[in-house]
Amino acid sequence: MSKSPKTFRPKARVPKGLRDLSAGMVRAELRMLARIREVYERYGFDPLETSAIEYADALGKFLPDEDRPNEGVFSFQDDDEQWLSLRYDLTAPLARYVAENYDGLPKPFRRYQTGSVWRNEKPGPGRFRQFTQFDADTVAAPGVAADAEMCMMGADCLEALGIPRGDYRIRVNNRKVLDGLLETIGLGGDANELTRATVLRSIDKFDKLGRKGVELLLGTGRKDESGDFTKGAGLSPSQITAVADYVGSGLGEGATTRKRVLESWRKIVGASAIGAEGIDELTEMDALFEAAGYGLDRIEFNSWIVRGLGYYTGPVFESDLLFEVKDEAGNPVRFGSVGSGGRYDGLVERFKGVKVPATGFSIGVSRLQAALELLGKLDLEAVAAPVVVLTLDAARMADYQQMVTELREAGIRAEMYLGGSGMKAQMKYADRRGAPVAVIEGEDERATGEITLKDLILGSEMSKEIADNTAWREGQPAQVSVPRARLVEEVKAILARHGLHSGLHRG
């Protein structure tokens, strides 16, 4: 029990679902963004930035009310009492931007955008409350060529990020096909809207639960591992069979080509006008994929891709990683899609009252990065640490400053030690920083007009063979004395020996 008066000490902790990114992670993300940007630029998209905060009503759907102002989005009230929200994706702000600037934009309007988005929901593996997305969208393009382009570009991005062909798949479906299926089994019309939503959500879970699980969800319901029960759609046995047959139709021996998949779907939903339209659209996309040489190893038609309800109106697609990801403990982690998109013809209409067809693709950069990190495929060490100039004499700081400046002017990443500890600690600091070279100028050196350069990379290797500390220190391994005037050249020589160019990048 503390008897001292209470002093308030805030607990230092990052809010849940949010995280700090250290140097390696930030650099890794920047590199990922650069690679995606290159692909988007090559496809002819232009950058756009919009604000992170929007009026809540402009984002739509999640209008905060007094009781539950934070359902899904982070919202707060401005001075004038208007509700503001942190953007939860980059598409809704795009719709606002397009509506606001409609007359001045070239149409079709093609833009890419990256940035943080925020969602007030439960975090999970690779799922954060603040995360980075990288979107490309084409607005005012009615034909499915725009959708096909998104799929191919998505594949290009994943490969540009170092994911080999075959380790990912762009999975494509069409909401019109799903609507056709529902119509075919007698679930058309306004009265069945809720049931339709439940059926679509069940189909979406095929990947996770398999045919058996989906059939339970379509029927009476399903109990999960924790004993929690999910209510089913309550379909009849024949309806369940029809849906399950459709979901299974894109798989296995029947799916040797995309055309085959479309043929089997046409048999199931072709009688419905909307279903036939959806299949015609996918047929057209297939022709474009073929013309561009994007085979089944990159893009497939997939019956269980549904995506969010009440949003997409035509082709929908997502990119999935096909290999298993395991966490630190070796348990498999289910990562969800690392990119997704589709056609949304109604978003701009909210503002303008006229339909503006649009399609887009969004890469979940943070989630993809988390997956690559667990795979050990994230390149974390591509920037060389700075050369460290030791500061052994407080009265000679100007000399050290001069050395650092010379190195920097030569394009070498360098810093002088700015802490308050002695030489041993300074060496430890240089070591921990991963510095390739330590520059030492103490009394001894100054007397002779020389400086000591210590090759820390070489020294680290040599230390493995030296058992005795005294010998290790007295031997002063991997260090040379050189004239002060040759500082830059000699440091460069050591860096070159380790394949480092100027200390800025690894060779």
Add this chain to the structure above:
RNA sequence: GCAGCCGUAGCUCAGCUGGUUAGAGCGCUAGAUUGUGGAUCUAGAGGUCCCCCGUUCGAUCCGGGGCGGCUGUACCA
């Protein structure tokens, strides 16, 4: 949101049927070594035992509530 498990130093964890000063390993800071990274030895710093309420003479331990974490599920714009 719902369900299950969990919550003790920076990290990984001990801890007596509820009893006075809560421990270890690793890590951190420093000394041994007038100016040298690893190893070794030594010392030091670091804890409202998640929070609140209750039971009790007394709670890190028992009960209730809350918060947080993990897993499953729901949702995923």
